[in-house]
Amino acid sequence: MSQIAFWGAVELGLVYAFVALGVFLAFRVLDFPDLTVDGSFPLGAAVTAVLIIAGVNPWLASGVAMVAGAAAGIVTAILNVRFRILNLLASILTMIALFSVNLRVMGKPNVALINADTMLSPFFGLGLRDFYVRPLFIGLLVVVAVIAVWRFLESDAGLAMRATGANARMARAQGVDTSRQIYLGMALSNALVALGGALFAQTNGFADVTSGVGTIVVGLAAVIIGETLLGARGILIALIGCVLGSILYRIAIQLALSTDMLGLQASDLNLVTAALVTFALVLPRLRRGGAA
Amino acid sequence: MIKLNDIQVIFGKGTPLQKQALNGVSLTVEEGTFVTVIGSNGAGKSTVLGVLAGDVIPTSGQVTIGNQDVTRKGTAARAGLVARVFQDPLAGSCGALSIEENLALAARRGESRGLAPALGPKRREHFRERIAELNLGLENRMRDRMDLLSGGQRQAVSLVMATLAGSEVLLLDEHTAALDPGMAEFIMNLTQKIVSERKLTALMVTHSMRQALDFGHRTIMLHAGEVVLDVSGDSRKTLQVEDLIAMFRKIRGQTLDDDALLIG
Numbered sequence: 363m364s365q366i367a368f369w370g371a372v373e374l375g376l377v378y379a380f381v382a383l384g385v386f387l388a389f390r391v392l393d394f395p396d397l398t399v400d401g402s403f404p405l406g407a408a409v410t411a412v413l414i415i416a417g418v419n420p421w422l423a424s425g426v427a428m429v430a431g432a433a434a435g436i437v438t439a440i441l442n443v444r445f446r447i448l449n450l451l452a453s454i455l456t457m458i459a460l461f462s463v464n465l466r467v468m469g470k471p472n473v474a475l476i477n478a479d480t481m482l483s484p485f486f487g488l489g490l491r492d493f494y495v496r497p498l499f500i501g502l503l504v505v506v507a508v509i510a511v512w513r514f515l516e517s518d519a520g521l522a523m524r525a526t527g528a529n530a531r532m533a534r535a536q537g538v539d540t541s542r543q544i545y546l547g548m549a550l551s552n553a554l555v556a557l558g559g560a561l562f563a564q565t566n567g568f569a570d571v572t573s574g575v576g577t578i579v580v581g582l583a584a585v586i587i588g589e590t591l592l593g594a595r596g597i598l599i600a601l602i603g604c605v606l607g608s609i610l611y612r613i614a615i616q617l618a619l620s621t622d623m624l625g626l627q628a629s630d631l632n633l634v635t636a637a638l639v640t641f642a643l644v645l646p647r648l649r650r651g652g653a654a
Numbered sequence: 655m656i657k658l659n660d661i662q663v664i665f666g667k668g669t670p671l672q673k674q675a676l677n678g679v680s681l682t683v684e685e686g687t688f689v690t691v692i693g694s695n696g697a698g699k700s701t702v703l704g705v706l707a708g709d710v711i712p713t714s715g716q717v718t719i720g721n722q723d724v725t726r727k728g729t730a731a732r733a734g735l736v737a738r739v740f741q742d743p744l745a746g747s748c749g750a751l752s753i754e755e756n757l758a759l760a761a762r763r764g765e766s767r768g769l770a771p772a773l774g775p776k777r778r779e780h781f782r783e784r785i786a787e788l789n790l791g792l793e794n795r796m797r798d799r800m801d802l803l804s805g806g807q808r809q810a811v812s813l814v815m816a817t818l819a820g821s822e823v824l825l826l827d828e829h830t831a832a833l834d835p836g837m838a839e840f841i842m843n844l845t846q847k848i849v850s851e852r853k854l855t856a857l858m859v860t861h862s863m864r865q866a867l868d869f870g871h872r873t874i875m876l877h878a879g880e881v882v883l884d885v886s887g888d889s890r891k892t893l894q895v896e897d898l899i900a901m902f903r904k905i906r907g908q909t910l911d912d913d914a915l916l917i918g
Contacts, residue, residue, distance in 0.1 A: 513769075513771070514769065516771055516772055516773070517767075517768065517769045517770060517771055517772055518758070518762055518767035518768055518769075518770060518772045519767045519768060519769055520772070521751070521755055521758055521759050521767070521772045522759070522767050524748070524750070524751060524755075525748050525751065525759055528748040528749065528750040528751065529744075529745070529747070529748045529749070531745060532740075532745060532746060532747060532748060533730075533748075533759075534728075534729040534730045534733070535707070535729060535733060535736075535738050535740075535746075535763075536733055536759050536760055536762075536763045536764075537730050537731075537733030537734055537762075537763045537764040537765070538730055538733075538759075538767075539730045539731075540730070
């Protein structure tokens, strides 16, 4: 694997770290299997791309993308909490609807951002080579996001959200409005995922309506790889695990694809992903089996 | 003070499975009174607690806690007035959170929750002191996950959790039923100590007539959704378990077929 390919994998891993953090909030904190992310990731990309092309400041555009993602999460939460649709199904409905929404936002299936100013533009040409600048910049954003999510989950408000996912009855008895926590959690989760989409569009130079397919699996893979590697040792470690898992996942995929011996090609990506996630899911079980 | 006024609870109204769980229950408990509630299975004990906690919204009647009419308020909305310890040790706390995080959660019961860290040094110290009072050695395990504790330890922590924030009433739902006899006795004595020290208004549902008479100031018996016995003061002091059983037979005019009532 060349140096460029390696740093490219790290960069993509860092972009998807936002997805992993969002998936962690939904799946692990709230215990809400949320597939909305397959729609909110390209939504973030679409909103950002369209706004940047329209001349909006890329930071503002990314902020709007997060708001759009939060709105998508709230739609899923409304379907689940208010209309009592099973959580998984509610999120699938939103995901399907978002495909059309994303096409409407962009007006076509694909928007190019090649020569537009992005969040990263000011940092190119400062002496560091581009393939270092991108992961460095996104890495800094990831650190900020991890610290913010960590501080939140260890605050009074965050404890209420964690209790909602862990023991809703107890949470209510402690005065926690569990419905509100689901709204809030789904909004936060999908805002993070949409930010991932926004950064994806800006680092790759395009937004594509199909780029969301399998986002949930990638996010879940990152969360599970992180858990397998670092174990359950508190919130901060779990969040770092999400980021690490996301990066390692991309490197593993890159390795698998660039090893000629295996004879894999880019179109095998989804198969490799599924195999990797299955492996990460089965590994802890095999370990336990070995110990017993 | 808590007040139930002619509470009717009908589950599954208008369906073939319709069940009258409470049939005109009226009850006034003065501040600082510890009431024990007995009755056979299906008598309506848990429903009474549910009505007070907000889990069950009555079909008709009025619920007053403190000076507030809470009849239509849900569990979360009235949590500031009601503290609870559940029968199932796993139900009253979060296994996935640490001991101190559970305490932090309970310390803000019924209050708004902001973005300030849940566990500052001051709060940590306060929680540690409260847990140390239990003499279970848990003060050295404050960062352990709650699900590493035994059922009895969890109930003990739940009792502390119930008293961290103020409340108008403490509801105890057979909170020793799932414990071994030794631990049940420890939890009962702890309950007694906490309730009398803090002069709490408390309602304790129990399956044990012995417990019902040994603890508290007043005992009520429910049957088929109605209050059939209500004793307090001197008449309660001289009351024996055997008298209670005899009374139960007299009131209902039937034999007692629930062994659980006789145990203890």
